Amino acid sequence: MDQAATDLKNVATAGTAQKRKIVLGFSGGLDTSFCVKYLTIDKGYEVHSVIVNTGGFTPEELKTIEQHAYTLGVTTHTTVDAVKDYYDTIIKFLVFGNCLKNNTYPLSVSAERLSQALHIAAHAKALDADGVAHGSTGAGNDQVRFDMIFHILIPGVEIITPIRDLKLSREQEITYLKEKGVEMNFAKAVYSINKGLWGTSVGGVETLKSKGVLPEEAWPTQVTKTGTEEVKLGFVKGELKSVNDKSFDHPTEAIQYLQSIAGAYGIGRDIHVGDTIIGIKGRVGFEAAAPMIILKAHHALEKHVLTKWQLNWKDQLALFYGNWLHEGQIMDPVMRDIEAFFESSQQTVTGDVFVQLNPYRFQVIGIESANDLMSDKFGKYGEMNTGFTGEDVRGFSKIFCNQTSIYHKVKEANNGQ
Known part of the structure; x- marks a missing residue:
């Protein structure tokens, strides 16, 4: 084949070259809305959005988010109902452990992001995606949580993070979306809410x-x-x-x-x-x-x-x-x-x-509870007991403190020399 024929073939196939397939974790909020527009318009990617419902959305809200995703320009949108799986794999154990971060916080978003990352990775694998994207900034915990799960479950798949990479403020995102003709409640975007x-x-x-x-x-x-x-x-x-x-x-x-x-x-x-x-x-x-x-x-x-x-x-x-x-x-x-x-x-x-x-x-x-160990069948704290006598306690006290008693006697003897 001569050079002219080769050039003609390249021109013919250039327009049919397949776009890079990107799976985007999508919530419908400011950050992920920006990601759709940026990835489709500025980067020319084929974006497949997925929302992982961990109990924060009603059916009506999920339908609205789906419509919003298609209006923004995604190729496909998928809703994953992960509520029960989220409980069975994570929340249940937070309850069993009575887990409160710094004795204050029930790890609400921490746990939620991990469940979402696991399902987004599974979706990217199922679609054989070239890349996976999330809307995390470069200042918080979520970027690490998403990245680590993706590195473990879909190694080699590119991780794309427009908000983090471009170092965008929320005001800059709002300006960009308005310029692209996107209509959404930008006043609500003043507060970042994750339910x-x-x-x-x-x-x-x-x-x-x-x-x-x-x-x-x-x-x-x-x-x-x-x-x-x-x-x-x-x-x-x-x-x-x-x-x-x-x-x-x-x-x-x-x-x-x-x-x-x-x-x-x-x-x-x-x-x-x-x-x-x-x-x-x-x-x-x-x-x-x-x-x-x-x-x-x-x-x-x-x-x-x-x-x-x-x-x-x-x-x-x-x-x-x-x-x-x-x-x-x-x-x-x-x-x-x-x-x-x-x-x-x-x-x-x-x-x-x-x-x-x-x-x-x-x-x-x-x-x-039938399993209450405070049952009065065995005594009442500070009043009486039925399992032992006062003499039993007298002997127990001597034995229980025996080694510490010996330590102090030795210490006293050595100090006296």
């Missing part, structure tokens, strides 16, 4: 500094309830299975039902201050009525039905588990080992917990 089954995070100008509180209008759930209300939470082997004697097929339904009761009290609102994976401090507001009530109720039940050393080792493992999950290390096999311990520890964590709800606060009233 899921295990709580909602809220970020805004007030959380960028070390002092400041979010205004009432920034909270997604407004306070509309007053007075006092009592709820009864039924746990079976550590899992919430009923609320006020209303039983549910799956704990996710019980969580959502409790949220519908407690959310309007403004319970679970706080601002978390923590250390990011990349070494800087950060503040974020969150509301998590159901998660906070469940964690405290579950912990109260455990204190009644587990032994001292079960509780001790659970606390130590839970601290590591929560921190390691927060830093995106859900795929580390040590996490499966700790989960196995958590699962084993829950065999007797069955019973009812009574909680009093009030505006902006709640109180655990008590528990009822």
